[in-house]
Amino acid sequence: MTSIFIQHEIKSFLRTVGAGKSIAVKVVMGILILYLLLNVLALAFFMDKVLEAIFPNEDLVVSFCKIILYYFLADLLWRFQLQELPTLQVQPYLHLRIKKNTIVRYLSFASLLSFFNLWPIILFLPFIFKVIWVDASHTTALLFIIAVIGFTVFNNYLSLFIKRKSNLNGWVYVGFALLLVLLGLADFSWHWYSIRNISFAFFNGLIQHPYYVLLPVVLAALMYYINFSYLKNNLYLEELGSKKTIYKSSTNIPFFSRFGKVGDLVSNEIKLILRNKRSRSSIVMTGGFLFYGILFYTNKSYSDSMKLFPAIFMTGLFIINYGQFMFSWQASHFDGILISKISFTDFLKAKLLLFTTVSTLAFLLTLPYVYFGWHVIFIHFVMYLWNIGVNTVIVLFFANRNYRRIDLSKGASFNWEGVGATQLLLGLPLILCPYLIYLPCKWLGHPDFGLILIGLTGILFVLTHSYWIKQLEADFYEKKYTIAEGFRNK
Known part of the structure; x- marks a missing residue:
């Protein structure tokens, strides 16, 4: 069924009015994204040099462990501002003999194709293979990769869930933005806690306690389930629009x-x-x-x-x-x-x-x-x-x-x-x-x-x-x- 959805989306895109203009725009956007990813890749290969310059008195692995959660907090903010919701014109499928689980599963997995999900992999994997694979062990490097992928998937579905909720209630957007601001102030201004220490405690802990890797995996699976359930429960024509009109007919009995x-x-x-x-x-x-x-x-x-x-x-x-x-x-x-x-x-x-x-x-x-x-x-x-x-x-x-x-x-x-x-x-x-x-x-x-x-x-x-x-x-x-x-x- 997934292949059929993809074929229908391609046909829908090619047959729309102004398809040529849309293709040209997407080609230009693709070139820009490719350019950004190449810059990220260059940064990834020289990350050890950058970390040595910023943290000259710290071990490379230690400094790397301390910055990872900072990246994922920033990643969440970027996603919320820039990542688009995966779309599918579901109305023609809802009355057919197609299970809702199939439609929702397609929408859920389609979101993983976002270039935001490539960004952390391109950024962190070269350093992991270049430094951790050599200095620690192959198993530890694999655990780091799994943890990075887990947090990436978690951010992906959390961002989509918040954006979908925000479409129905603008206060969700305000509340989420305020939460991110408070998290930053609590670390940098009020010093109630340190994201660096939390990041180091977790990722450095992977070296001594491999079962720590279950945390990002479980978080990713839980967020996928929450997002999946929300989509399935709201896969109705009344819920597909961003605005709801509530009214009572004057002819009600x-x-x-x-x-x-x-x-x-x-x-x-x-x-x-x-x-x-x-x-x-x-x-x-x-x-x-x-x-x-x-x-x-x-x-x-x-x-x-x-x-x-x-x-x-x-x-x-x-x-x-x-x-x-x-x-x-x-x-x-x-x-x-x-x-x-x-x-x-x-x-x-x-x-x-x-x-x-x-x-x-x-x-x-x-x-x-x-x-x-x-x-x-x-x-x-x-x-x-x-x-x-x-x-x-x-x-x-x-x-x-x-x-x-x-x-x-x-x-x-x-x-x-x-x-x-x-x-x-x-x-x-x-x-x-x-x-x-x-x-x-x-x-x-x-x-x-x-x-x-x-x-x-x-x-x-x-x-x-x-x-x-x-x-x-x-x-x-x-x-x-x-x-x-x-x-x-x-």
Whole structure:
């Protein structure tokens, strides 16, 4: 996958407007960087002479050990001012079957290609091979090399992490700069500690205690992990920009605001329903079917088992009609949902809250059917519990198997877009399952007990919604790319 990222970046660079000008600029910058590195290399070969001139009374290895941490503090300051963040246009990849770890790993390792990481290696390695390799031992020289590389990698990821945090909060930049100033003042002005002594204690300690080399290695690994985790947790479209706009829509529904993010998702879905022809028809049909009971309850020949049928539809038609195209309603922006910082748990909870709200309103609007007896209202209540408990789970289960998109701008009349075998199969369990509980009890002479069992089953599913959400979420993650691919087919 890394080779593909590199190929895409090369093509993106070559195909952009003004690519020739960009190449010319990069060639000039490359020549300047090469010139600087050659100067660093010259300094590296004569570092022993420079150290002898600056510290005439000290051993070369001792003076070298004392200056290394000074370099890395200065290196951190230079990086923070000049090092660019590694970039990759990640938006086109987030909704594809590519693991976030792969994208973040590429961004993390791409940062190691910075010339800032070559600088300490070119500067210190000639001295290490020229002096330490000869005066100390080959093992000690190798330990110095590992330590230098470890601190270089640590500085690399620390600088990138601070810069990314600074893009979101400018005070991080101020705090980090102030920290570097205080470190310098505490050493040179206030004399609270000595960076020279700390540097000597560590690097000279490598000669006597080789396990000291674990410190820069562990620091580098820890900083890589922190940087990796931060990138992975913020690899969403909302987090990719340097500025965030926080606002509340004036059309938010106050009732749902108490539910936090879940309520916001429900509010958005209600707007989707009301603003589009086909989704709006599901609300119209739900209202129209509230009069469905008149056809049944005025006919004395219908038994209680037949009354289950209108009760299912009147309190749960929205779940059946709207729910059978569950994710298809968001087909046009489904890729955006996949790469947004929306927990799919919250997404499912929003669907359940929407179903429960509409079904509750539908049940309350059927209360005038008490005219035909309290037993009718009892049947409605039982089927209401079944709908918000069992049928919501069934609908969401089949939603994970619906790969057909819907164009919301089209009307509902004679529109079969999005209808497939999944929708035809969905109606069977939604309507027939309550009868699997009710009819055996009726045949045994206890029809009311059957109604109570249906209601208790619905309550049980409502109480265990969190469990079903986890199962549905795991099922969705297995099929989300197939769903997304189906929605892209117009």
